[in-house]
Amino acid sequence: MNINEIQDEIIAEFSDFDDWMDRYQMLIDMGSEQPPLEDKYKTEQNLIDGCQSRVWLQADMIDGKLHFRAESDALIVKGIVALLVRVLSDHTPQEILDADLYFIDRIGLREHLSPTRSNGLGAMLKQMKMYALAFKTIQNS
Amino acid sequence: MRWSDFPILERKIYDRYPLVYLDNAATTQKPRQVVEAMTEEYFNVNANVHRGVHFLSQKATELHEASRETVRRFLNARSTSEIVFTRGTTESINLVASCFGQAFMKEGDEVIVSEMEHHSNIVSWQLLQARQGIRLRVCPITDDGLLRMDEFERLFSERTKLVSLTHVSNVLGTVNPVREIVRIAHEHGVPVLIDGAQSTPHMPVDVQAIDCDFFAFSGHKIYGPTGIGVLYGKEKWLDRIPPYMGGGEMIKTVSFEKTTFNDLPYKFEAGTPDYVASTGLACALDFVSETGFDAIQAHEHDLTAYAMERLMEVDGMKIFGPGIDAHDAVISFQVGNIHHLDMGTLLDRLGIAIRTGHHCAEPLMHRLGIEGTCRASFALYNTRKDVDALVDGIERVRQMF
Numbered sequence A: 001m002n003i004n005e006i007q008d009e010i011i012a013e014f015s016d017f018d019d020w021m022d023r024y025q026m027l028i029d030m031g032s033e034q035p036p037l038e039d040k041y042k043t044e045q046n047l048i049d050g051c052q053s054r055v056w057l058q059a060d061m062i063d064g065k066l067h068f069r070a071e072s073d074a075l076i077v078k079g080i081v082a083l084l085v086r087v088l089s090d091h092t093p094q095e096i097l098d099a100d101l102y103f104i105d106r107i108g109l110r111e112h113l114s115p116t117r118s119n120g121l122g123a124m125l126k127q128m129k130m131y132a133l134a135f136k137t138i139q140n141s
Numbered sequence B: 001m002r003w004s005d006f007p008i009l010e011r012k013i014y015d016r017y018p019l020v021y022l023d024n025a026a027t028t029q030k031p032r033q034v035v036e037a038m039t040e041e042y043f044n045v046n047a048n049v050h051r052g053v054h055f056l057s058q059k060a061t062e063l064h065e066a067s068r069e070t071v072r073r074f075l076n077a078r079s080t081s082e083i084v085f086t087r088g089t090t091e092s093i094n095l096v097a098s099c100f101g102q103a104f105m106k107e108g109d110e111v112i113v114s115e116m117e118h119h120s121n122i123v124s125w126q127l128l129q130a131r132q133g134i135r136l137r138v139c140p141i142t143d144d145g146l147l148r149m150d151e152f153e154r155l156f157s158e159r160t161k162l163v164s165l166t167h168v169s170n171v172l173g174t175v176n177p178v179r180e181i182v183r184i185a186h187e188h189g190v191p192v193l194i195d196g197a198q199s200t201p202h203m204p205v206d207v208q209a210i211d212c213d214f215f216a217f218s219g220h221k222i223y224g225p226t227g228i229g230v231l232y233g234k235e236k237w238l239d240r241i242p243p244y245m246g247g248g249e250m251i252k253t254v255s256f257e258k259t260t261f262n263d264l265p266y267k268f269e270a271g272t273p274d275y276v277a278s279t280g281l282a283c284a285l286d287f288v289s290e291t292g293f294d295a296i297q298a299h300e301h302d303l304t305a306y307a308m309e310r311l312m313e314v315d316g317m318k319i320f321g322p323g324i325d326a327h328d329a330v331i332s333f334q335v336g337n338i339h340h341l342d343m344g345t346l347l348d349r350l351g352i353a354i355r356t357g358h359h360c361a362e363p364l365m366h367r368l369g370i371e372g373t374c375r376a377s378f379a380l381y382n383t384r385k386d387v388d389a390l391v392d393g394i395e396r397v398r399q400m401f
Helices: A003-015 A021-035 A075-088 A093-098 A121-140 B032-044 B054-077 B090-103 B120-132 B150-153 B178-187 B237-238 B274-293 B292-312 B340-350 B362-368 B384-398
Strands: A047-049 A054-062 A065-072 B081-084 B110-114 B135-139 B160-166 B192-195 B215-216 B229-233 B251-253 B317-320 B329-334 B355-356 B374-377
Touching: A003 A021, A003 A075, A021 A075, A021 B329, A021 B340, A021 B355, A047 A121, A065 A075, A075 A121, A075 B340, A093 B340, B032 B274, B054 B081, B054 B229, B054 B274, B054 B362, B081 B090, B090 B110, B090 B120, B090 B160, B090 B192, B090 B229, B110 B120, B120 B135, B120 B160, B120 B355, B135 B150, B150 B178, B160 B237, B178 B192, B274 B292, B292 B317, B292 B329, B292 B384, B340 B355, B340 B374
Parallel strands: B110 B135, B110 B160, B160 B192, B192 B215
Antiparallel strands: A047 A054, A054 A065, B081 B229, B215 B229, B317 B329, B329 B374, B355 B374
């Protein structure tokens, strides 16, 4: 599936729930089901400190595609982390750079990715794009 | 106090839930009369204060100075010369750190703080440390969040120049024995600064009875406007420390050869003061005085005790800080392994406003071995119904994990 197909799939999954508490329940479940990031990747270098919660992001280039693994210590954040990884992981750097992440608005998570929200998610998304840019630069050189 | 004094308490959150506001240690809601007094001043009296010869300037000056007198009465200071308007507790502490530090401290001299301080009472001193090489001595706390008074006594040396401690912990709600602290410090000939940001809304403060040398508090935490606070200082200290900022208002005469400074407290009030906020602050203090601390304390003590009791019904509940006897209207807690950010995010969706995180007290979090807490804090307008809503909310959240 390409990035937009995954986004549409997520929007459909969330559309079943009108109530915010149900949407959060879904994020919590997604966060709980996500396999934990191995301790060796929970390094200072991979840490995105969000003041209230922390996110670790590991990026690897596998066969021309960028593979992300991530985790957070707060479960709702971890659920959103899982969504971002699901959408952006295993695509080419160019696809990631070109991605328009409309699903964030559509499922009402914009506020969680705003720079004023001190959970590390906004910075994580930026970091994912930075990795894409860095790997693209390496590919082209 | 009437409910209708606080219009915001009637609003809905997310168009749906009645507001349950339990973030009062961060800031309190404002009674109608405070906002109206400020509006009235802008609409009818506004003019820059001091030195103006015209009618409005004199009226505005009278209001501003009457507000200073209200603050003096509220703290029972000896004179209005001892009441300096600042932007808040943080600025008040920074003023003392800068000016007292400049006048009386040199490399190797020491300031005593504690493990339960707010960052404003740590970082201000660290800046002085970087500038002048002073040293911070840190008084430890017990696991229950009480000051180790035995250790406190041992921290004094011939290099101790100041004690700077919080009256009430913004995280644990611990009420520190400030009179005893001041007595011990004075026995060592050391002056004391008390951070009163969390005490002034909840208990009467008499700076003469406490005998502290400096006392700082913020307007917005005691039903007043944002951006104004107070530094009380004994005249003997304020006289001897240099000005904080330079500018208008704080001078007597200026020439390129020699500038002389204004009398107290104006020496510390450079620039146009927030004379409208001072009116709002005075109005808020009158509101508190009219409600009466007897009534406020009885109500908030009952509420805090009730909340601690009800919260303990929740499975996996841990409450930080001392028991109810040494506890102010602040409760920090954690529920099982539920991350404080998750708890805060979900309670918010139910219209319940609490604060989460390290509460600007990271060293205290390190001491307690945690990343952060959930904090519910009360004001005079909170009720047992708010506590019930909080406990119900927590139960609902708990079942989601």
